[in-house]
Amino acid sequence: MIRFSDDKLNEVKQIIARYPDGKQKSAILPVLHLAQTEFGGWLSTETMDYVASVLQLEPIEVYEVATFYSMYNLKPVGKYIFEVCQTGPCMLNGSDEIIQYIYDKLKIRPGETTEDGMFTLKTVECLGACGYAPMMQMGKNYREHLTKEKIDHIIQECQQNLAAKN
Amino acid sequence: MAKKLLLEKAHIENIRLYDVYRREGGYRSVEKALKKMTPDEVTEEVKKSGLRGRGGAGFPTGLKWSFLAKPEGVPRYLVVNADESEPGTFKDRYLMEFIPHLLIEGMICSSFALGANRSYIYIRGEYAWIVDILEQAITEAKNNGWLGKNILGSGYDLEIFVHPGAGAYICGEETALLESLEGKRGNPRIKPPFPAVKGLWDCPTVVNNVETIAAVVPIVNDSGDAYAKIGIGKSTGTKLISACGNINKPGVFEIDMTISVEEFIYSDEYCGGIANGRKLKACIPGGSSVPILPANLLLKTAKGEQRMMTYESLSDGGFQTGSMMGSGGFIVLDDRQCVVRHTYTLARFYRHESCGQCSPCREGTGWMERILLNIENGKGKMKDIDLLWDIQGKIEGNTICPLGDAAAWPVAAAIRHFRDEFEWHVTNPEDCLKRNYGLANYADALPA
Ligand SMILES: Cc1cc2nc3c(=O)[nH]c(=O)nc-3n(C[C@H](O)[C@H](O)[C@H](O)COP(=O)(O)O)c2cc1C
Numbered sequence: 152m153i154r155f156s157d158d159k160l161n162e163v164k165q166i167i168a169r170y171p172d173g174k175q176k177s178a179i180l181p182v183l184h185l186a187q188t189e190f191g192g193w194l195s196t197e198t199m200d201y202v203a204s205v206l207q208l209e210p211i212e213v214y215e216v217a218t219f220y221s222m223y224n225l226k227p228v229g230k231y232i233f234e235v236c237q238t239g240p241c242m243l244n245g246s247d248e249i250i251q252y253i254y255d256k257l258k259i260r261p262g263e264t265t266e267d268g269m270f271t272l273k274t275v276e277c278l279g280a281c282g283y284a285p286m287m288q289m290g291k292n293y294r295e296h297l298t299k300e301k302i303d304h305i306i307q308e309c310q311q312n313l314a315a316k317n
Numbered sequence: 318m319a320k321k322l323l324l325e326k327a328h329i330e331n332i333r334l335y336d337v338y339r340r341e342g343g344y345r346s347v348e349k350a351l352k353k354m355t356p357d358e359v360t361e362e363v364k365k366s367g368l369r370g371r372g373g374a375g376f377p378t379g380l381k382w383s384f385l386a387k388p389e390g391v392p393r394y395l396v397v398n399a400d401e402s403e404p405g406t407f408k409d410r411y412l413m414e415f416i417p418h419l420l421i422e423g424m425i426c427s428s429f430a431l432g433a434n435r436s437y438i439y440i441r442g443e444y445a446w447i448v449d450i451l452e453q454a455i456t457e458a459k460n461n462g463w464l465g466k467n468i469l470g471s472g473y474d475l476e477i478f479v480h481p482g483a484g485a486y487i488c489g490e491e492t493a494l495l496e497s498l499e500g501k502r503g504n505p506r507i508k509p510p511f512p513a514v515k516g517l518w519d520c521p522t523v524v525n526n527v528e529t530i531a532a533v534v535p536i537v538n539d540s541g542d543a544y545a546k547i548g549i550g551k552s553t554g555t556k557l558i559s560a561c562g563n564i565n566k567p568g569v570f571e572i573d574m575t576i577s578v579e580e581f582i583y584s585d586e587y588c589g590g591i592a593n594g595r596k597l598k599a600c601i602p603g604g605s606s607v608p609i610l611p612a613n614l615l616l617k618t619a620k621g622e623q624r625m626m627t628y629e630s631l632s633d634g635g636f637q638t639g640s641m642m643g644s645g646g647f648i649v650l651d652d653r654q655c656v657v658r659h660t661y662t663l664a665r666f667y668r669h670e671s672c673g674q675c676s677p678c679r680e681g682t683g684w685m686e687r688i689l690l691n692i693e694n695g696k697g698k699m700k701d702i703d704l705l706w707d708i709q710g711k712i713e714g715n716t717i718c719p720l721g722d723a724a725a726w727p728v729a730a731a732i733r734h735f736r737d738e739f740e741w742h743v744t745n746p747e748d749c750l751k752r753n754y755g756l757a758n759y760a761d762a763l764p765a
Pocket residue numbers: 369370371372373374375376378398399400401402403486487488489490491492524525526527529530718719720723
């Protein structure tokens with residue numbers, strides 16, 4: 152069963168309090184972010200239904216939103232997601248080569264996940280880091296000025312992190 | 318050194334923290350506004366300053382504020398637009414990341430002027446770590462009595478909240494932003510009514526860019542007249558430019574609007590020249606939505622005058638031979654770069670970001686993307702270039718919001734100025750996928 156911990160439910164309450172009474176629909180986006188982080192990195196129908204019940208909305212109101220915004224994953228993803236920007240300014244500085252290199256290393260194309268469920272590759276559009284190109288988003292942070300060596304290093308770092316957790 | 322108003326203190330260690338910010342003179346404008354001025358007087362100073370919206374459209378801020386409806390008993394809102402998703406633009410991020418209290422300070426003065434008691438920062442969801450920075454700044458401001466009830470004993474109450482988006486360029490358009498803040502899909506609204514009358518939750522609302530609101534701080538501190546003295550003509554004050562592409566020193570620069578484009582590109586104080594010893598080929602001076610210019614028209618107007626980094630000079634010549642200041646996202650292409658490929662990535666961007674409400678935008682952006690990809694891959698025909706021209710012309714002006722125009726203009730300008738590069742792709746299909754396009758002749762000989 153999908154359910155927020157009491158801590159997280161408290162956080163939801165605080166989010167709702169940012170908006171005037173009766174306007175808790177406004178909390179959808181932030182609460183969906185929270186749900187995605189809490190429940191496996193993506194939004195299943197069950198998760199969306201749960202968010203609807205927490206915010207006292209119709210499920211369709213949540214589906215409508217979840218399908219519009221690109222940060223919500225609507226299918227399962229790997230533990231680490233490489234979201235590589237491919238828009239003009241990043242392209243001018245070699246984002247195509249970075250995407251190719253990730254394929255060479257991990258054998259995943261944009262939208263795919265490695266067989267062991269570790270890595271997902273996504274291509275995204277401009278993330279507001281054009282001066283630090285090429286770049287990608289990983290979780291809450293940006294990795295900028297990417298090179299092949301940096302990609303090697305990041306992959307290694309992820310593998311070590313996971314090994315440390317297990 | 319150019320005069321700096323916003324980023325002057327951005328490099329001071331720990332300026333992100335309240336104590337340091339305050340020690341450096343922070344929050345003086347709030348003391349002045351709340352203790353010595355009326356809301357209308359603050360608006361009056363902003364009018365006098367000549368400040369123009371820094372989000373892209375350049376609309377005079379004081380005038381926008383004066384349109385705000387003020388019916389009795391109805392709340393009003395200030396919403397700061399921190400959605401920043403226009404390719405080439407990363408200035409608001411810099412400001413919020415390094416000197417967040419400047420935005421909070423500007424929001425307090427602005428909300429006071431507008432009579433808003435609850436204000437929101439709508440920030441793009443990807444800037445997740447900046448959400449934390451802003452929330453910390455808000456907490457610090459509140460703990461020190463700059464937010465909450467009866468601020469400085471003035472009787473004025475204000476709360477500020479941060480609202481993250483979730484990945485949608487269209488939510489930078491102000492009515493889409495309001496829809497999104499209400500918890501809906503980011504579909505732009507049909508105007509009128511304008512947000513100033515019917516905005517957030519149907520209440521009167523002002524939406525302003527991060528940089529616009531930050532600029533209110535020096536305006537209140539030093540007066541609107543002092544601000545208006547900086548710059549040339551109607552380009553008053555300072556402007557943040559985020560420079561990227563093939564230059565030696567990409568980054569965010571605060572310029573007073575008195576320098577030339579040439580100085581901006583080649584001076585070590587700014588971009589530091591073209592990277593890797595290459596030549597300048599082309600530039601999109603104001604974010605991906607504004608027309609691209611070849612080197613010669615970028616540095617000099619069609620009349621042969623030096624082109625300046627001002628609203629007026631950048632748009633001199635209209636769309637035939639000029640461009641726009643836009644959001645200040647300055648994208649530089651060196652002589653290795655392929656304009657067709659660059660334009661293709663932008664077309665893909667707009668297709669991806671179209672909300673899909675209007676058929677010219679929804680269908681047209683996808684159609685342009687497919688044709689451009691074909692041409693780029695050596696599968697294009699001559700008549701495809703005319704078709705592209707035709708499609709962009711049919712989107713422009715026929716949609717609910719300006720995203721349609723924003724998608725059409727880059728394609729139009731690329732064809733207008735680089736038509737032979739498109740034709741080269743059609744006549745040299747074999748060479749299309751090689752890295753060097755043999756078109757270095759677009760780069761002008763430049764002053765040493
Ligand atoms: C498609 C589209 C995207 C936009 N994105 C942004 C943005 O990211 N940030 C911004 O401040 N303004 C953006 N704008 C402009 C806003 O609609 C609005 O004009 C601006 O926030 C007003 O603030 P200002 O007057 O301070 O510039 C966008 C407009 C359009 C049509």
